[in-house]
Amino acid sequence: MLDALGMLGAGFAHVLQGGAAFHALWATLVGIVIGALPGLTATMGVALLTTLTFSMDHSVALLVLVCVYVGAIYGGSRSAILLNIPGTPASAASTLDGYPLARQGLAGRAMGISTSGSWLGTLFGTLCLALFAPVIGEYALEFQSYEMFWVAMFGIVIAGSLSGGDPLKGYIAGFLGLFVATIGQEANHAYPRFAFGSTDLAGGLGLLPVLVGVFGVAEVLSAMRGPAVRAVSSKIDSVIPRLRDVLQYWRTILRSGAIGTFIGAMPGLGEDIAAWTSYAAAKRASREAERFGKGSIEGLMAAETGESACVPGAIIPVLTLAVPGSAPAAVLMAAMMIHGLNPGPMLAITTPEFIYQIVAMLIVADMVKLFYGLILVRPLLWVLLIPRERLMPVVFVLCCVGAFAITSRLFDVWVMLGAGLVGFVLRELRFPMAPLVLGIVLGDLLDKNLLRGLVLSGGDVTPFFTRPISAVLAGLVALMLLMSVPGVNARLARGARGLFGALRRRPA
């Protein structure tokens, strides 16, 4: 315990050296603005800002990206409350009660609730990260190739099952992502797969150009299609969070924080699912459930706490297993790799202090977010209303810069363009993007560990199913797949109810 506190103190000292406070201030502001602007998501923000951090020291670079991530998830609630448009998909649940509150003349109070819920949510999630990441990290050291294969597979299956509403399309998106990761030279024989004689393709498709394409270019195209809608004009009352709101709903805050963190820690699910699940759980448990959807303070608090707690939660598997918990966390993980850090099980051995540095970064970002939440209302209202015709070309330019900057190849700009067009078409056909991103990120992990496992076992596949942790993970993957088959889910639920009912009826 004392060791942990010592490392946390050292983490703060490390993070706050030099001009870190300045970087935290501008990066969180950029994050909030990106999150607030409809059409710009946290994933896109972290991907674009990664470009800016190339020449920075790695701890400053990660502080910037963590601040952007935390700020963007929070910023989405501004437009959700004031415009009834979620700034990021994560804030969709906040529109349900945030906008009705704004229409009742309580926009300021709604933003105060959003600020306090989001601040407490991130703080709760960060505490969980500090407590559980080292433990999970040590446990993950026992994972070998067989287990890591299943971890990657579990990530794809759970993201496919839950992230888009149609598991079949989720799985297809996940495997398309896994395929993209196989393009280029493989590790064992340096054979260029799917290169067709091109030296550019033999180098593989860069993660960042693909992500910038899928989240940046595709979003620009989505934003430019369709008509504009009318926004509210707003008189803003006081945005200072009320202590009474926090004290009255402390159970909701704790529950949503726990749900958000847990969902964040599940590979590939992300903030939108965390917000919806927290909202649904709060509605089920609430004494004023009838107010939900009509301007419920508890509903808004639950959604905001859940989505913000998900941010640190999504970083837990990045640090312990090298598996991202959400799409922005996937980009953050890619940025860590670009800066020479190797997230994953070995982190607990090689640089255990890094986990506490991330904790310190999250707390700094959370505090800066609180500061902006209290002062940054009126200017943000103007930023929200920038016409898309003027904003989107600038975003597109930043996408091109982001794609080019990492290796200075024009080929990467073409990759970004291609990924953007394909991503847009897939999106139009309702294929979810989170499993696709997770597939691209986890492709290498799955590829190496499947082949390494097969080599170690001499071609025998049984260790993939018989080793205890592998067996549990394989069982979970099978269960998730079964549950996505129509009808099976209901039968499983009926069976579980029957089993528990029988157990309850059994005499002691």
Place this chain on the structure above:
Amino acid sequence: MSGSDPAAPEVHSPFAGERAPVSPRADLLAAAVLLAFGLAVLALSLRMPTFAEQSGTGLTAPGIVPGFHGTVIALLALVLGLRAVRRGALRGGAPGPARAPRRQDALRLSAAAALGTLYAGFLVGRLPFWLATALFVFAFTAGFEWPRGPAGRGRRLAEAAALGLGTGWAVQLVFEDLFLVRLP
């Protein structure tokens, strides 16, 4: 505070309609493309060398993993196609629940994609970056604001030009001079 204030500014929701279902026919078409894609990946994977002599077992063959992915994509595409048929993709005349894409939307989308491709694919790398950026931002903004009518068009064009030049200059300054990032 009012939600239907006619004087309120317009904002676009990029997430609107995200949950609207897609028509079975579109699903069937997607399934056909994905099936062909999965089978092509599988075929190309099978044609890759196995390196059995070097590894002794052939278990490190480069085609194993992509072959597995191609097979799964093909199988899932098959299920998607069958589901689409069961939902009425082959029934003639059934429009399905999909949103009929409006002509205006298609035009805006095509224009955005064409301008983006022109900029990223042809202008970047051939012209100085600031100039390519200024031209693109000006063309994009002016083009999409053109249908607003002749009233105030001159001012809007001037603003678009200023935005283009400002973006080119600011990106050059922030990325290349301040953060030492190379530009195309």
